[in-house]
Amino acid sequence: MIPVVKSLSVEGAIGPSADKFLVRKPTQEEAEAAVRTLLLWAGDDPSREGLTDTPRRVAKAYKEFYKGYAEDPHHILDRVFEEVEGYSDMVLVRDIPFYSHCEHHMVPFVGKAHIGYYPSKGVVGLSKLARIVDVYARRLQTQETMTAQIADVIEEVLEPRGIAILVEAEHMCMSMRGVQKQGSSTMTTQYRGVFRNDPAEQVRFFTMVKSPGL
Ligand SMILES: [Zn+2]
Numbered sequence: 001m002i003p004v005v006k007s008l009s010v011e012g013a014i015g016p017s018a019d020k021f022l023v024r025k026p027t028q029e030e031a032e033a034a035v036r037t038l039l040l041w042a043g044d045d046p047s048r049e050g051l052t053d054t055p056r057r058v059a060k061a062y063k064e065f066y067k068g069y070a071e072d073p074h075h076i077l078d079r080v081f082e083e084v085e086g087y088s089d090m091v092l093v094r095d096i097p098f099y100s101h102c103e104h105h106m107v108p109f110v111g112k113a114h115i116g117y118y119p120s121k122g123v124v125g126l127s128k129l130a131r132i133v134d135v136y137a138r139r140l141q142t143q144e145t146m147t148a149q150i151a152d153v154i155e156e157v158l159e160p161r162g163i164a165i166l167v168e169a170e171h172m173c174m175s176m177r178g179v180q181k182q183g184s185s186t187m188t189t190q191y192r193g194v195f196r197n198d199p200a201e202q203v204r205f206f207t208m209v210k211s212p213g214l
Pocket of ligand 1: 102103104105106107173174
């Protein structure tokens with residue numbers, strides 16, 4: 001086996017988060033062999049008919065699940081609209097669905113993100129905020145880290161007067177294994193700027209997030 005991790009050399013790096021440790025990208029064959037090993041580990045026979053194509057499908061699915069490693073969130077937010085006709089109230093995009101995988105068990109956690117900010121130097125396209133959530137969700141994550149990363153990049157690019165992020169999700173690693181608490185949800189928040197300094201702003205954000213929709 002050729003070790004894939006732990007080196008400072010960067011050769012064929014696939015993304016901004018991976019380039020620190022990736023020696024070289026595994027081949028398709030190596031990825032499929034690893035899936036066959038896990039099928040054996042689970043107790044099944046990788047050569048039976050129903051599983052023969054599974055390693056190929058899993059390798060393909062991983063490209064989709066983890067495509068966020070190859071995407072740069074700053075690039076997505078590269079267009080800031082500075083003319084907002086004096087608009088300075090809160091911009092809130094709520095109920096952004098996401099699908100992620102916990103970094104401890106590599107099983108899904110699924111939920112919604114809500115992003116609110118008070119513009120100062122400009123705004124970004126609303127769909128860009130949803131794409132930012134997707135970039136971070138499609139990596140191995142903890143919900144806490146993901147929430148902070150979303151706040152960080154928006155803060156860096158937009159320098160808003162305040163930013164509030166609420167992420168709520170169900171973690172399959174809690175629902176399916178261990179304590180098996182089905183239906184429990186986890187909420188994480190990040191408040192920056194006026195949201196951090198003024199609890200009334202946090203209440204306003206939360207009220208808008210939870211108010212009846214369209
Ligand atoms: Zn987990």
